[in-house]
Amino acid sequence: SAAEKGGFDWFMLKEIDEQPRAVADTLLGRHSVDGRLQLDEMRLSDDELREVDKIIVIACGTSFYAAMVAKYAIEHWTRIPCEVELASEFRYRDPILDKSTLVVTISQSGETMDTIMAIRYARQQRARVLSICNTNGSTIPRESDAVLYTHAGPEIAVASTKGFLSQIVACYLLALYVAQVKGTKYGDEIASILAEIQKLPAGIQRMLDEGDQVRKLATELAGSRSILFLGRHVGYPVALEGALKLKELAYIHAEGFAAGELKHGPIALVEEGLPVFVVVPPKGRDQLQEKTVSSIQEIRARGARTIVLAEDGDEDVVPYADHLIRLPKVPTLLQPLVATVPLQIFACEFANQLGHDIDQPRNLAKSVTVE
Ligand code: G6P
Numbered sequence: 001s002a003a004e005k006g007g008f009d010w011f012m013l014k015e016i017d018e019q020p021r022a023v024a025d026t027l028l029g030r031h032s033v034d035g036r037l038q039l040d041e042m043r044l045s046d047d048e049l050r051e052v053d054k055i056i057v058i059a060c061g062t063s064f065y066a067a068m069v070a071k072y073a074i075e076h077w078t079r080i081p082c083e084v085e086l087a088s089e090f091r092y093r094d095p096i097l098d099k100s101t102l103v104v105t106i107s108q109s110g111e112t113m114d115t116i117m118a119i120r121y122a123r124q125q126r127a128r129v130l131s132i133c134n135t136n137g138s139t140i141p142r143e144s145d146a147v148l149y150t151h152a153g154p155e156i157a158v159a160s161t162k163g164f165l166s167q168i169v170a171c172y173l174l175a176l177y178v179a180q181v182k183g184t185k186y187g188d189e190i191a192s193i194l195a196e197i198q199k200l201p202a203g204i205q206r207m208l209d210e211g212d213q214v215r216k217l218a219t220e221l222a223g224s225r226s227i228l229f230l231g232r233h234v235g236y237p238v239a240l241e242g243a244l245k246l247k248e249l250a251y252i253h254a255e256g257f258a259a260g261e262l263k264h265g266p267i268a269l270v271e272e273g274l275p276v277f278v279v280v281p282p283k284g285r286d287q288l289q290e291k292t293v294s295s296i297q298e299i300r301a302r303g304a305r306t307i308v309l310a311e312d313g314d315e316d317v318v319p320y321a322d323h324l325i326r327l328p329k330v331p332t333l334l335q336p337l338v339a340t341v342p343l344q345i346f347a348c349e350f351a352n353q354l355g356h357d358i359d360q361p362r363n364l365a366k367s368v369t370v371e
Contacts, residue, residue, distance in 0.1 A: 011156040012161060012359055015162045016161045016345060017208060019161065019162045019204050019208070020202070021153075022150075022152035022153060022166045023166060023201050025166070026150050026152065026173070035194050037173060037176055037180055039148065039174070039177045042146045042148045043146040046181045050182060052128075053080065054081050055080050055082040055103075056083045056084075056085060056104070056122075056127075057071060057082065057084045057085070057103075057106065057171075058084075058087045058115060059086075059087060060086060062163065063107055063108060063115075063164070064084070064087075065164070065241040066164050066171065067104075068236070068237035068240070069171070069238070070084075071084045072233060072333060073171065073172050074175040076175075076333070077176055077178070077179040077184065080178070085118075087112065087115040087118040090122075091121035095125075097125040099126045099128065101122075102127070102129075103128065104174070105119055106131075106167050107140050108163035109367035110131070110134070110135040110140040111139050112368055112369070113369050116143060117371060119140065119143050123145075130144060130174070132148050132170045134151075134167075148174060149170075150166035151166070155366075158361055158366045159249055159361065168337060172193075172197065193333075196334055197334065199330075200334060200337050204338060204341055206328055207328075213325070215346075217307065218345075218350040218353060219353055222350055225253060226252065226253040226254070226274065227243070227254045228276045228304075229242040229256040229343070230295060230299075231339075232259045232260060232291070232292055233281055233286075234332065234333060235280070235339065236257075236258045236259075237256075237336065238335075238339050239256035239258075241256070242254075243256040250350045250356065252350075263298075267299065270303065272303035273305055275304070276305065276307065278306060278309065279309045279339050280309060280310040280317055281332055281335065282311050282330070283314065293317055296308060296317065300320050305322050305323075306321055307321075307325065308321035309339050309342065310324065311328070311335075312326055312328060
């Protein structure tokens with residue numbers, strides 16, 4: 001009913017709108033004012049965490065893209081090698097696991113069969129399994145050694161939105177906690193990054209408040225048969241997620257690429273008028289911003305219609321952006337939490353223009369309980 005949807009036409013719109021709260025709820029009660037993390041509920045002792053020498057993050061669908069984002073943060077803060085794997089591929093490649101491997105699974109529903117089978121396999125190999133999950137008491141947390149709940153509230157729409165953002169935040173809390181326990185050289189980043197994470201709900205709210213320009217763009221582009229998404233570093237999984245949302249909701253060809261790979265193939269796809277979203281990393285010492293700006297120049301020179309997501313104050317992108325979506329200034333690792341929001345809004349409005357059922361796209365299920 002309309003009441004259940006909180007006045008929105010679709011659950012998905014309601015869930016997009018709830019994201020500032022969802023992220024705040026993932027953080028709630030998990031850190032003290034002095035910037036120390038407390039994750040006592042998760043049932044893994046500090047000694048067990050200190051033994052971990054490899055982390056493998058496993059998930060499906062949108063949760064897999066959260067895992068891809070998480071890898072950057074996990075390796076950076078914990079200094080523990082981290083792999084990311086699709087649940088449906090994991091146990092078929094004879095993976096190397098033992099009791100010092102921490103397998104982290106990410107699942108909104110807690111009922112995805114591919115992920116459950118990966119957990120069973122990992123535990124047979126004596127790895128420890130920690131699940132990041134949104135559904136209390138579901139199968140995945142019950143079958144895991146430890147659990148960190150995302151607390152995003154029930155997600156009804158098939159396409160995941162607040163689930164995704166809260167999963168990234170939960171992974172970051174885990175990574176920072178392990179860094180705190182291990183005392184890595186990045187330990188002193190914990191308090192400052194936590195302070196930045198606390199500001200995220202406001203940044204996400206701003207992206208919601210500025211949603212009209214994205215909806216207008218979706219109306220203009222609703223005739224497109226193909227849309228590309230480019231990003232680098234944590235912006236790469238954001239590009240993949242932006243493309244997945246369009247596939248799921250609009251049933252058009254949409255593909256995400258690592259911007260640096262453009263020249264190795266995808267640039268051949270660019271033709272006159274092709275819409276291409278580009279997520280531009282914040283300016284930093286790593287030159288990723290500059291390299292992404294030159295990718296934008298290259299595709300635009302070949303006729304692409306560029307839709308650029310760039311932080312406030314980034315003026316380098318202005319000459320090459322047919323449409324410019326501004327993002328609040330945040331540390332690179334946090335950018336997915338603000339940059340994903342306009343892509344969600346875009347996909348919803350695009351599908352709405354085509355008259356599709358936003359909450360229940362054809363052929364898809366909210367949780368896939370078969371392998
Ligand atoms: C299905 C849903 C996706 C979801 C994926 C993983 O394919 O349609 O939206 O991302 O399952 O679900 P999970 O509940 O494990 O996160």
